[in-house]
Amino acid sequence: MEPILKTENLWKVYRTGKMDVPALRGVSISILPGEFVSIMGPSGCGKSTLLHVIGGLAQATSGRVLLDGNDLTTMNDAARTLLRRHKVGFVFQRFNLLPTLDTYHNIVLAQHIHGNGFDPHRFEAVANLLGLSERLHHKPSELSGGEQQRVALARAIISEPKIVLADEPTGNLDTKSSATVLALLRQLNKDLGQTIVMITHNPDAATYGDRVLHMRDGLVVDGSAAQS
Amino acid sequence: MIVQNVLHRPVRTAITLIGVAVEVTLVIIVVGLTSGLLTETAKRTEGVGADVMVQPPSASIFMAFSGAPMPIAIGAKLEELEYVQSVAPVLVQFNSVNGLDIVYGIQPESFRSVSGGFVVYSGTELQDPNDILIDDVYARAKKVRVGQTLHILEHDFHVAGIVEHGKGARLFVLMSTLQEMSGAHDKASVFFIKCDRSDHTAAVTDEISGLLPRYEIRALKDYISLMTSSNLPGLGAFINVMISIAVAIGFLVTFLSMYTTIIERTREIGVLKSLGASKSYIVQIILSETTLLCFTGAVGGVGLSYLMRTIVLRIFPSLTILITLKWIALAGLIAVAGGLLGATYPAWLASRKDPVEALSYD
Incomplete structure (x- = not known):
């Protein structure tokens, strides 16, 4: 089976003043369609940078990123924007919902940007799956952390992306809400075959994935099956 | 959103x-x-009721800004022209005390013959050299009544009457008084001319052009269209x-x-x-x-x-x-x-x- 995401000797170097600071030092990973992969590692090891580069938010310094057959490293900003729109869904630690919009409009916004128009059946299915049907007209400030993250999850998957990239999705949640969100991610993966890459500090959260990649100093140092 | x-x-x-x-x-x-x-100024000027106005060479359509008065004797020559019914010389002064106002110095009879006369709301028309007529808008704005003294142009005038607005200026005094005050003896700033029939306006304009080349001769019906900001420097x-x-x-x-x-x-x-x-x-x-x-x-x-x-x-x-x-x-x-x-x-x-x-x- 062809991997949905593949990186080859991926480097990302930030320039701070006159100093070059490498965040990724030749990362090579491969993720198959339908996989749920957790990435763990200490702060500053390059997890978030890796997520940003494979999601097309940041440009790699060298190496290759192949996402559904498209090489992100050869793309300009506009092409990467287009690719994000159609193939990537993001979930962030801080939820990042638009505070002026209610649940309904936060989710629909993604469809609007996607450009395929509003699909009521897809919307209803996603809202029901994530238990948001009763909270559609509430603004983020009126929702709990767990509910906000479920809205963010709905926004990420509403346009049926090839891959969902979740950056510490439970980092701002209590234990109960974390378990709910992780279970939903697992359910999306199992039931819908959604490919998910999740960054986490939490070893328990990492076990929800099929396998865990460990990063240190900008490198993947270990990849093993998750111990659940 | x-x-x-x-x-x-x-x-x-x-x-x-x-x-x-x-x-x-x-x-x-x-x-x-x-x-x-x-x-509003254009409408008031038009409200004088004349068909043609004559001003000195290079005079502005904004009469308050025009000096160089003309000899009043020109009026007699204008009256002799064919189709001319009456001529009213007016001396115009600009008052900047207690506001900005145009003052018309008029000869009551000739001004009446051109304009049809004032509609007097209260008081009388101009009689005494120190008399002044004010229109109703001015009276209301400045809260002036008949019999009061009005200090304008460094002169104390007696308010003789309040008249309906729309006859050129808001303030009217005798021409002889204004001539005396401004040292413009036997001079006028503008001649308002009434034709015997309005369709003779063009003929009268042509006649005056022949008589007074270089003078500013304007049909009053064109006056409003000339009153634009682009014509005022x-x-x-x-x-x-x-x-x-x-x-x-x-x-x-x-x-x-x-x-x-x-x-x-x-x-x-x-x-x-x-x-x-x-x-x-x-x-x-x-x-x-x-x-x-x-x-x-x-x-x-x-x-x-x-x-x-x-x-x-x-x-x-x-x-x-x-x-x-x-x-x-x-x-x-x-x-x-x-x-x-x-x-x-x-x-x-x-x-x-x-x-x-x-x-x-x-």
Whole structure:
């Protein structure tokens, strides 16, 4: 089976003043369609940078990123924007919902940007799956952390992306809400075959994935099956 | 999303709306005041009832700014022309004490023969050398009554009567008195000529042109069309400067407002980018918000203009502020265009934000 995401000797170097600071030092990973992969590692090891580069938010310094057959490293900003729109869904630690919009409009916004128009059946299915049907007209400030993250999850998957990239999705949640969100991610993966890459500090959260990649100093140092 | 964003920050929205409304009000009131004054002056001059007016060579259509009076003897020659029914010489003085007013020095009989005479609301017509007639608008604005003393042109006049407005000036004194005061003996600033039939106006104009080459000879029916800001030296420039100031206010208010909003919403812009929003999509959001703000502000500005006009006219009843649909539309367009110009840089800045930096913005 062809991997949905593949990186080859991926480097990302930030320039701070006159100093070059490498965040990724030749990362090579491969993720198959339908996989749920957790990435763990200490702060500053390059997890978030890796997520940003494979999601097309940041440009790699060298190496290759192949996402559904498209090489992100050869793309300009506009092409990467287009690719994000159609193939990537993001979930962030801080939820990042638009505070002026209610649940309904936060989710629909993604469809609007996607450009395929509003699909009521897809919307209803996603809202029901994530238990948001009763909270559609509430603004983020009126929702709990767990509910906000479920809205963010709905926004990420509403346009049926090839891959969902979740950056510490439970980092701002209590234990109960974390378990709910992780279970939903697992359910999306199992039931819908959604490919998910999740960054986490939490070893328990990492076990929800099929396998865990460990990063240190900008490198993947270990990849093993998750111990659940 | 546009409406929600605008409503979500009520203080910023209110400040922007006020800025745009002030811009629109400034444009409408400045233009309305100048064009109102011009139109009102033209109508009053037309209201004299003459068919033709004769002024000295190179005289301005704004009689208050014309010196160089003509010999009054010209009037006798004009009366001899075919089709001329009557001629009224008028000496015009500009009064700047207690306001800005034009004073007509008239010969009551000749002025009556051309204009059909005053409608006297109270008092009498001019009789004594120190008498002055005031029109009802002036009387109301200055709260002057018959019998009072009116100090204008460094002279104390006795208010002999209050007459209906619309006969050229708001203040009328005897020509001989005004000639004495200004040292313009046997001189007049303008001759108003009444033809025996109005369709003889062109013939009379031609006759006078032959008699008095180089003199300014104008048919009164054309007078209103000549009373524009472009015919008054400096007025057009003044209006342009005021409009530029108004546009600058709108531009700066919108620029600061939208610049602030994109700083506040840096993280939101990062989110939109993560969802795949293009640069043009983000620019469109910022400019749509600007358009909504400017349009709403412009509507408020039109309302504010009418309110200002009501207040100004209550305080200064002799003023005229002409608010026209043309200038309402133009002021609105200026506000929206200026606002969009002001929002262009913030919108461009927002569209170029790095998504990773934007997402980590606190």
